[in-house]
Amino acid sequence: MFAQVGRQPDAAPHARRITVNKETSMTVQSRRNVLKLIGAASLLPVATPSLARQGLNGRLRIAMQDLRTELDPLHSRSTALVSFRVLESIYDKLFGIDYANGGQLRPMLAESIETEDSVIFRVRLRQGVKFHDGEELTADDVSFTFGPERMLKKNAPGYGVGQITFPSMAEVKVIDRHTVEFVTKAPDPVFPKRLTSYGGGIVSKSAFLQTPDFDKWARSPVGAGPYRVVEAIENSHIRLEAHAEYWGGRPPLESIEFRAIREPAARVAGLRAGDFDIITTISPDQFESITADPRLEIVGGDTMSFRTLIYDSRTNEVLRDPRIRRALNLAIDREGMVKSIWHGRVSIPRSHQHPAYGDLYNSDRPIPAYDPERAKQLLSEAGYNGEKIIFKSVGNYYTAEFAETQIMTAMWNATGLNVEIQIKENWSQIEDEQPRWINNSSDGTYYPDPAASFATRWGSKSAFQTSGYWTNERFNELETTLLTALDPSERRLAYQEMLDIFDQIDPPGTVLHSLAEFFGKRSDITWAPTPTGLLNFRPGAFKA
Template sequence: MLVVAGCSGGAGKENTTNKNAKAAEGTGEKVLTVANATDIESFDIQNNNNTQSEAVLVNMFDYLLKNDSSQKKVPGLATSWEQVNDTTWRFKLRQGVKFHNGDPFTAADVKFSLERLAKDSKLLQNTYYKRFKEVKVIDDYNVEIITDGPDPLMLNRLSRMGADMLPSKYIQEKGMDAFMKEPVGTGPYKFSKWLKDNRVEMVKNTDYFAGMPKWDKLVFRVIPEASTRVSELLTGGVDIASNIPTTDLKRIEGVNDMKVAQATIQRVLHLIMKTAPGSVTADPKVREAVDLAINDKEIVDSIVGGAGIPTRTSVTPGNFGAEPSLYNQYLYDKEKAKSLLKEAGYASGGPKVTFSTQVQYKEIAEVAAAMLTEVGFQVNLEVLEASKFSEKLNSKKFNELFLLGVGNSLFDASNNYNRFKLANAKGETDYNNPEAEELIQSAEKNMNPADREKQYQRVQQIFAVDRPTIYLFQLKGNYGVGSKVEYKPRLDEMYYAEDINPK
């Protein structure tokens, strides 16, 4: 039987690649090993807020609907659906599905999962689902989801992070703490082990409703340093390595039948700013100076080797509501940036700002910070490990500037503006533009696609002037692919193991 990869320790741990590879060879075990820069946040899939968590956990948990590789909605735990009216959708559930602990999947689990998500405001994914008013159980395999108003994004919501189905009986009897230690879903792979900031391991679910999974074991290793991820790929410690620097691509391509897979992904780099009174970035002239000081194209060419597309909007092509006039565009005028700072009252000694980033974007942030320094900003660059960065992000403890890579699992413009709505912006950007707020709120309930598209295009024009955030560029994902697997990256960045084939 094919041996795909061994399993080895995380960054900074003793390398046990050869030992584990031999063990796998001896047992004929088919193991898929993926190296990521960051870890999942937790197994409470309703309380995660990053794409990397979802990319891993889609193998343990199922949605009612799935997105195929072209983002078309296809059946998951629901076999069919229909819109009854503007506020009601009816879903027919798949029969014969079991959770990993043996409990049957029924309408009770849909009700428990979605109502918990909608009603608990402390959950990080609550804001996307709080308009779910009720899940009405018709019988064990038919449900209706009722919203508090028209929702043009119902199907988008049910096929993304947060809408994973939880085992209601298990959690109600054992409690959420027990679930977090021994999580169960309905997916093709079952929980085996989690060593925080090191690895997540899963084993195949032999009772999976869609048939026997193709891998015996999945290993998602956490390796923050890009050079280490590349080394592990080259030595056979991993089969797929994410976020490969362009400077390392030549080390991989063609070496021992390895290759590089590149794909445009949904992720756009934002430089998000505080607009609250009292912050130096509350002044629109200072925010514009930040925008004009940073040469997006130079960063794309020199730091990411061309693996990016400059943009003045985060609603990129392929997402509903895109504004083409702001895509593949950037502003750069160093002298005007200096002039704006003088107009803002910083004739001698520029404004002091703390610029926070996670280690994944360290080089990009260093270059951007140097550009800001050149026009007069006094920059304190704060580089954080992924877990510390997530902690600060979720508690809204950043200062003037922070660099964030934001994906779009909804494939809709609304996902890009959720954090800037008045209620959500409080304590983070504190952004408050009445026209933008009205447009965002209205578009979320607008069932007329043509009108809704115009609303979001207007919001993008407002943001291009207000600058509560500055968009740098849309990323292209570089993946190193080992010689024993066939892998095609997805636009949504998910690792569906069943779509990754052993050679």
């Protein structure tokens, strides 16, 4: 589980100054009630034990349930957990989140960020950082990464994803070779944290402009992370090699190979046979087959992200009535599902929120209710007459997805709903075929704030709303307050009312449980995933 982020004192409405730098690591409030959110020492490298001693010989082999060979953080096909796990090794961001120390902001490619009004943010860059091609990273590269050619203009290749991850950004200015200034459309209380998200990976301007098109660039990008792309073969593998001039010190691995192995049993068999060193997305029913071998073990668990369902209430008549969607939610026995499938190893959040959100978190909000009798009553009130409802799934993209799909379908049908499972070959079939009905999904949370996943997944700029699954006018009005108010109490009120709409009034989907991520690995490799479920192989990731 995550350490809870410390509560911050309220800011004076016209005297707010945020300073994050590499020297200090505490939060204080001045006599004039001026808020300072201070970052900590930069993410400097720490000693890495000999990997030869751990039997790796510099090479790591990872089997994953899927791969996306478009390796730009703003590519539309890269907005998935399987992509983020690979991108984490290719790109560095300006800042990171240190979950081991209360979720504080930590400098990475940048050394400091300052603002007095939460509209203009001045960032000072670390000097001497080299891209994978040996060129120096400067303010021009940072400005280009977030600028009009790549992200801000409507015809820019990264515009769609950029609008989700950086909805407030208006302009990026180069001040000097190592200083940039970000300007937002309105006050943004979480802008520094946005820079830690998946869209924040810094790219080489010159390398980008020399590539003929965005898709070709995405298959062989140039970043400044600890590893560079060597090969990316669709439906097969992605191979990375160490970036010898990495600013954080020599990476601990010489190469990493991510291989697509879709069947969970095949990943387990490959781990047991010694073909892989780490495998992803392990379900509890596979634990024993791994831990029975003393050479292997399970790591991972709860993350700050959410396993969800999404409902298409706009392209079919049946789900248009919110009472049907409320009935679907009430008919799910989440506690029973967690006990039977997960053996109690995952948690059920109090709606779409996490304790790491600090002042915005409501510990009194109940977990989603299980009330099949009320579900039947709502179906009767809605005049439901057994019309077929389709539940689309790709099988086992998510851990235990098919088992959960079967259990939920049985629960729904037991309350009088007529739900049928359709297994699809890929996500395009689920998202493009209309009506889209019910889909499995997840909401990744990569910094501790509801802006990180709740707004980006369900809000007005999200693909969910813009592609026509659902919309709610009041929800979107409240989103503006959540994303722009500087007073934490205003943000909390708006967020909690948005959760009321999400849970009860007009549910666009529902939270099932935390997005648990379990990994099988060789027991002689002293490594664990990050609390977000991402894969960190930077210096210091392997312990003695």
